[in-house]
Amino acid sequence: MIRSLTRSMIAGQLGLGAMLVLPASAEAQTFDVKQLDVKQGSLDLGLDNSVQGGVRRRDDERSAHDQSLDYGVTNWWRLSGVLKLENPLQEDFRVARTSVENIWVFRGVPKEGGIGLGWFTTVEASTDPATTNSSQFGPIIQLEKDKFSFTANPFFEKTFGRNRKPGLALNYGWNAKYKLNDNLSVGVEGFGLVEDLGEASALAEQQHRIGPALFASIKLAEHLTITPDIGLFFGLTEATPSLTLKFNVGVPLSEPSGK
DSSP: OHHHHHHHHHHHHHTHHHHTOOSSOOOOOOOOOOOOOOOTTOEEEEEEEEEEESOOSTTOEEEEEEEEEEEEEETTEEEEEEEEEEEESSSOOEEEEEEEEEEEEEEOOOTTOEEEEEEEEEEEEEOSTTOOEEEEEEEEEEEEETTEEEEEEEEEEEEESTTOOSSOEEEEEEEEEEEEETTEEEEEEEEEEESOSTTOOOGGGSEEEEEEEEEEOEEEETTEEEEEEEEEEEEOSTTSOSEEEEEEEEEEEEOOTTO
């Protein structure tokens, strides 16, 4: 059943851009706030999708789709392999990059609540002549108290090789959630990009977006619970797409031993 579901969801995400096309298009990336929920032995399939509308720049794209396999090597290290797909405005759908991601947990969030701290790194390799290589790194900061949680990803990004851009970029994300019950949370998410911190552009030329998000846990079978989340973000500057829709789904392929 899991294999059948996995195939269906991959096929579904490949058609997401066609089903959810907005009036115009914008720079393509997926939007996922990295968390500290690392468990040894867990194997998960991640399907992250975004469709953006309200074109601001001539070379922007329609949508992006990331497919990842995430493995809990230990309770403090998660290793992921990611395939990044893009749907350019004037080119064919392409495999843009592949990447290897790491999450290290320095301090997990205590069960009674409090602050957790981790570190994220990724190296992306270009697989298309129009894309470039990059490295991204930075802290994961997570705060939980009662039904409220807040997570911040202030990540830095450096491109290298063909099509590289000068300087060090800030590529950030954050979310604030309120837990309604064991299966549903509501919240707000924000994402942004400052392309060169050394020569920071005017605010109007930076990308910043914010909007509501919904986080769910849906039990499909005795040992299969998927975790979809959806968000609709509004551009805050002239360079940001006016609307961004994200739809991400986590599918467990193997549970940690002892569960």
